[in-house]
């Protein structure tokens with residue numbers, strides 16, 4: 001089989017079988033993750049600073065009281081300055097925790113400077129699971145989620161575990177009156193010309209990078 005070139009244009013992939021599409025997505029993930037890892041600590045810190053400034057331009061960010069974030073891994077755009085900003089303002093900050101039983105499900109657990117942490121099976125730090133600290137996703141105001149890739153239409157490529165899609169699906173499909181805003185975060189270099197839209201993909205409301213915000217709904 002021919003290897004699929006990195007940063008392949010998915011606009012040309014309409015005829016691929018689902019197996020071929022999965023392979024193409026896998027290869028694109030590897031390529032973008034490789035690019036993202038080449039960013040220096042200096043570039044990462046600048047990006048984290050610019051991200052907070054970019055978010056502060058939006059009413060929906062400034063108004064939100066319960067915000068899900070993540071701890072950056074593998075070159076992801078870091079939320080650490082966003083987390084500090086939110087905690088200083090007395091907002092509730094939540095981190096994703098892998099569900100101990102349900103595959104592909106995330107729990108959102110409250111986090112602050114005193115929260116006991118552990119490593120999950122992917123080597124990402126998460127709050128130690130404590131029932132009283134779990135917040136149901138439908139009660140959140142805003143979910144900031146890490147992207148691997150995105151396109152101008154706001155299509156999203158994640159790590160491939162289906163974690164965010166599965167967790168979001170519950171919130172969106174159960175017809176909650178007011179579901180949390182779903183915002184993807186990424187470096188500019190993670191934008192690709194086009195991504196396929198899969199039947200299970202839950203659309204983002206916007207993508208925010210250190211340089212721009214792309215509203216999709």
Ligand SMILES: Nc1nc2c(c(=O)[nH]1)N(C=O)[C@@H](CNc1ccc(C(=O)N[C@@H](CCC(=O)O)C(=O)O)cc1)CN2
Pocket residue numbers: 070071072073076096097098106122124146158159160161162163164
């Ligand atoms: N910072 C951060 N936290 C997060 C996520 C994320 O994308 N970023 N997640 C978003 O879903 C969840 C974890 N999902 C993940 C899914 C796959 C891999 C991963 O590295 N997979 C390996 C191979 C898998 C394995 O080791 O078995 C890989 O692709 O190389 C990591 C996290 C929850 N927490």
Ligand SMILES: Nc1ncnc2c1ncn2[C@@H]1O[C@H](COP(=O)(O)OP(=O)(O)OP(=O)(O)O)[C@@H](O)[C@H]1O
Pocket residue numbers: 025156157158159160161162163164165166169198200201
């Ligand atoms: N709502 C869902 N219900 C059942 N399976 C799902 C759901 N969402 C995604 N999946 C499964 O998860 C796998 C990964 O999906 P996909 O390639 O879209 O990951 P991703 O969007 O990159 O990851 P993530 O959602 O974790 O960021 C797919 O095999 C898909 O079948």
